[in-house]
Amino acid sequence: MLVAAGLTFIAAMLSKEGAVTALAVFPLIGWTFFQKSFSSSLKSSAWAIISVALFFFCVAWC
Amino acid sequence: MAKKRKQDRIKPISQVAEPDISGMGGLSEPVIALLLALFGFVLYANTLGHGYVLDDDLTISLNANVQRGISGIANIFSQPYRDNCFGGCLYRPLTLSCFAVEWAIAPNSPFIGHLMNVAWYSATVALFYITLRKLIPYSNSILLCAVVVLFMAHPIHTEVVANIKSRDEILSLFFYNPQFIPVCEMV
Structure with missing residues (x-):
């Protein structure tokens, strides 16, 4: 499921780069709605960070 | 005695009846999503x-890479969104690839562009409903449908659907929506 989430996130960013703002939204969901610590929420969003890194790699390569 | 009464009131989770989430005449979730998509298609069919x-x-119609059709997709992925970075060096290759495929099927035909826009929007609406259902599993179907219909029929989305170029926003939302399911499962 993580791989699928990462791939669809990359697809969203390749469609319109504005989707990159979700990088901030995902950890905030855990922190705000599930009362998790910010660091654990950030760790849970590692797949999104990797996706954004891959997207920026594509942009730099282009 | 009072403590015993309190313990009696607390039932194990296995004995708690699932809340009634019906209210759509016994329609299954995929059927509801399909009906919402159909409504979205009819709404913007004009x-x-x-x-x-x-x-x-x-x-x-003035983009050289799109006009090359499928053979232009490699260039689309290696070049900015617009020639000479007009309006900023944007990078939206997936959207342009869609346009290139459509150009290969029917060159210079706005009909297929509008058709695909409406189809993608309908699919996005259906996915939006499914995502909401996953995130709020015990909510009433009628309430969820009302939320989705309000989102779908809101006039602020007219420009996005009626303008072929705005496929980027529809596709972005389509792929963005299901992200919330694994996020809420993980945290």
Whole structure:
């Protein structure tokens, strides 16, 4: 499921780069709605960070 | 005695009855999503006969890579969104690839662009409902449908659906929506 989430996130960013703002939204969901610590929420969003890194790699390569 | 009464009131989770989430005449979730998508398609079907407007020409009919059709997709992935970085060096290759495929099927035809816009929007609406259902599993179906219909029929989305170039926003939301399911499962 993580791989699928990462791939669809990359697809969203390749469609319109504005989707990159979700990088901030995902950890905030855990922190705000599930009362998790910010660091654990950030760790849970590692797949999104990797996706954004891959997207920026594509942009730099282009 | 009072403590015993309190313990009696607390039932194990296995004995707690699932809340009633029906209210749509016993329709299954996929059928509801399909009906919502159909409603979205009918709602914007009047745009199918429209032509290219606003940025459509710049992005589609005057874009050399899109006009090459499928053979232009490699260039689309290695070049910015617009020639000479007009309007900023943007990078939206997936959207342009869609336009290239459509150009290969029917060159210079705004009909297929509008058709695909409405189809993608309908699919996005259905996915939006499914995502909401996953995130709020015990909510009433009628309430969820009302939320989705309000989102779908809101006039603020008219420009996005009626303008072929705005496929980027529809596709982005389509792929963005299901992200919330694994996020809420993990945290």
